[in-house]
Amino acid sequence: MSMEGVNLNANRLVGQKLAVAVTMGDQLGIGPEITVKALTTWVGRHECDVYIHGGEEVLLAAANAAGVSPFWLKATHVGGSDRNAVGCYSVVGGMVLGAPSSELNDARQQIEANAGERSFAAVLGAIEQAKLGLVQAIVTGPISKLGWALAGHSEYPGHTELLGEHLGRGRADETVMFFSGPRIKLVLATVHVPLADVPRILTTERIVRAAELGVQACRAQGVAHVRVAVCGLNPHAGEEGLLGEEDARVIAPAVVLLRARGVDAFGPLSADSVFLKAAGLAKAGRDAGCFDLFVAMYHDQGLIPVKLLDRELSVNVTLGLRDGVVRTSPAHGTARDIAGKNIADPGSMLAALDLALALAKQQRALRLA
Numbered sequence: 201m202s203m204e205g206v207n208l209n210a211n212r213l214v215g216q217k218l219a220v221a222v223t224m225g226d227q228l229g230i231g232p233e234i235t236v237k238a239l240t241t242w243v244g245r246h247e248c249d250v251y252i253h254g255g256e257e258v259l260l261a262a263a264n265a266a267g268v269s270p271f272w273l274k275a276t277h278v279g280g281s282d283r284n285a286v287g288c289y290s291v292v293g294g295m296v297l298g299a300p301s302s303e304l305n306d307a308r309q310q311i312e313a314n315a316g317e318r319s320f321a322a323v324l325g326a327i328e329q330a331k332l333g334l335v336q337a338i339v340t341g342p343i344s345k346l347g348w349a350l351a352g353h354s355e356y357p358g359h360t361e362l363l364g365e366h367l368g369r370g371r372a373d374e375t376v377m378f379f380s381g382p383r384i385k386l387v388l389a390t391v392h393v394p395l396a397d398v399p400r401i402l403t404t405e406r407i408v409r410a411a412e413l414g415v416q417a418c419r420a421q422g423v424a425h426v427r428v429a430v431c432g433l434n435p436h437a438g439e440e441g442l443l444g445e446e447d448a449r450v451i452a453p454a455v456v457l458l459r460a461r462g463v464d465a466f467g468p469l470s471a472d473s474v475f476l477k478a479a480g481l482a483k484a485g486r487d488a489g490c491f492d493l494f495v496a497m498y499h500d501q502g503l504i505p506v507k508l509l510d511r512e513l514s515v516n517v518t519l520g521l522r523d524g525v526v527r528t529s530p531a532h533g534t535a536r537d538i539a540g541k542n543i544a545d546p547g548s549m550l551a552a553l554d555l556a557l558a559l560a561k562q563q564r565a566l567r568l569a
Contacts, residue, residue, distance in 0.1 A: 217248055218336050218560050220553070221326035224254035224262075225341025228315050229534025230544035232262035235341055237546040240268045242553050251329065253322035266542050309350055316347025323359065327366045330525045336563065337526040337556040338363075341549070342534045345392075357392035359529060360518055367521045375520040376410045378417050379502070379531055380555060381510030384478040385421075386494040386502045387414035387519070398498045399446055402433065407454035407495060408461075413519040414493045415463055420562055429474050429491040430455050430467030431501060437468040451497070471496070475505040506531060512548040515555045524563035528552040 222239065225231025235252065236259065243250075252259060252272060263270055323343075329335040340359050348356060356362040364375035377388045387410045390398050411428055418426045431437075432451060434444030441448055451468040458465040477491055496502030506514050514531035521527060530548035538544055 218557065218564065219249040219251065219329075219334060220337045220339060220556055220560070221251045221253060221329050221335040222553075223319070223322040223326050223338070223340045224252065224258065225322075226315055226319050226344040226347060226534045226536075227255065227258045228311070228347075229342060229344065229536045229539050231319075231341030231343075231534065232258050233266055233539070233542065233544045234530065234546040234549040235259070236263045236268045237266050237544070238549040238553060240271055242550060243271065246553075246557055248557060251326070251335065253325045255318060265540060312344065312347045313350040313352075316344060316349070316351035316353070319343045320348055320351060320353050320356075320362075323362060327363065330367060336524070337528070337560040339549070339552050339556050340527065340529040342530060342532060344534055359527070360391050363518050363521060363527055367525050367527075369520060369522045374409065375518055376413045378414055378517040378519045379506045379510075379514050380417070380421065380517055381506065381514035381531070383509045384475075384494065384506055384514075385414070385418055385423075385492060386496055386506055387411065387417075388499060388502050389495060389497050391499060393498075395498060395500075399433065402446065402450055402497060404450055404454040404457065407451060407497075408457050409520075411454070411458055411463060411465060411493070411495045412461070414495065417517060417519055418493050420559060423492050426464065426492045427490055428458065428463055428465040428467075428493045428495060429469050429477070430458075430465055430495045431471040431474060431497055432468035433497045435470075435472070437470045466491075467495075471501055475509075478505060478509060503531075512545050513551055514548065515552045517555065517559070524560075524567060526556050526559045526563065528556040528559075 222235060224235045232254070235254075239250065239252070256274065259272070260270060262268075319341075320343075323338075323340060326335065326338045326340070330338060343359065345357055348354065356365075360375050360377050368375050377391050379386045389407045389410045390402055393401060407430065411430065415426045415428065430451060432447045434447055436443060437451075438444045438447030447468045455465050455467045474491075474494065478494065494502070494505075510531070512530070512532060516529040516531045518527040530552050532548055535544060
């Protein structure tokens with residue numbers, strides 16, 4: 201039976217424990233390792249149910265390599281009596297390796313495709329639970345975009361697009377990537393698109409939506425008055441049109457509109473210097489270190505400062521999902537070069553779990569108010 205259109209609020213009742221779906225991500229990377237490492241310490245600190253989506257044999261192998269004793273139960277069905285115990289860990293079954301395409305003759309490509317299909321199916325399983333209201337938050341492990349493409353899912357360049365299609369508010373491009381760390385909070389106006397396409401798809405509407413959702417997320421984390429730095433697209437924010445016209449034509453009107461809507465926004469600001477304020481390296485003065493949120497125009501413009509400043513402590517949050525569904529993720533990649541060596545730091549996964557639960561609690565409080 202299709203789960204489309206199911207009332208997402210059906211199980212969100214007063215007194216019901218919150219539940220989180222965790223996807224292990226790419227089984228060829230560090231996703232399984234950081235999942236078992238993070239959850240084995242997380243369980244004793246939080247009263248909520250958790251479902252781990254992925255292959256059980258992968259989870260067991262990761263736990264064995266990390267010296268972690270298995271701490272989960274096998275879920276025979278989702279949402280039954282096995283959800284009633286504090287710290288119930290369930291590995292949701294049914295994740296079958298996808299058959300590789302006949303065009304994939306290389307053994308390595310088949311391995312990639314199989315791993316990609318498994319991680320894709322895990323995310324779909326978490327989405328299904330969210331649609332039924334069985335979980336209020338999804339925490340995703342890092343995936344291989346190549347694996348998804350080889351498995352036949354190239355239309356989804358990342359989690360954000362897949363979640364936007366299934367849990368968005370009608371349009372997949374209305375979801376926004378927000379990064380939350382101790383030193384920098386940032387949203388992206390565009391996400392997983394080639395750099396050459398950014399000027400074409402960047403619109404005033406996109407920038408305004410990203411900024412407004414980012415402001416809401418900052419307020420949800422306790423920032424009462426959010427000052428927003430809106431980055432330019434071109435060098436020196438276009439240099440009065442000498443280095444590009446998008447800054448004046450697209451970005452400046454977004455800043456004007458944001459200010460008209462009560463957002464304390466500034467820009468377009470040159471991206472080669474504005475992040476010094478987040479790093480605490482700006483010269484002393486009125487504007488030094490005063491921005492609470494940065495709006496980047498494209499992926500690497502935002503992710504470079506995020507990963508330099510907050511490293512494993514930053515959390516990727518998908519904003520704009522309907523009915524209060526929360527999604528967070530570690531801000532790092534699959535790190536295959538260290539997979540299986542038991543040296544991966546679960547800090548970002550722990551931060552993602554903590555933030556997911558905090559935001560889910562806040563969403564519930566708002567709904568019950």
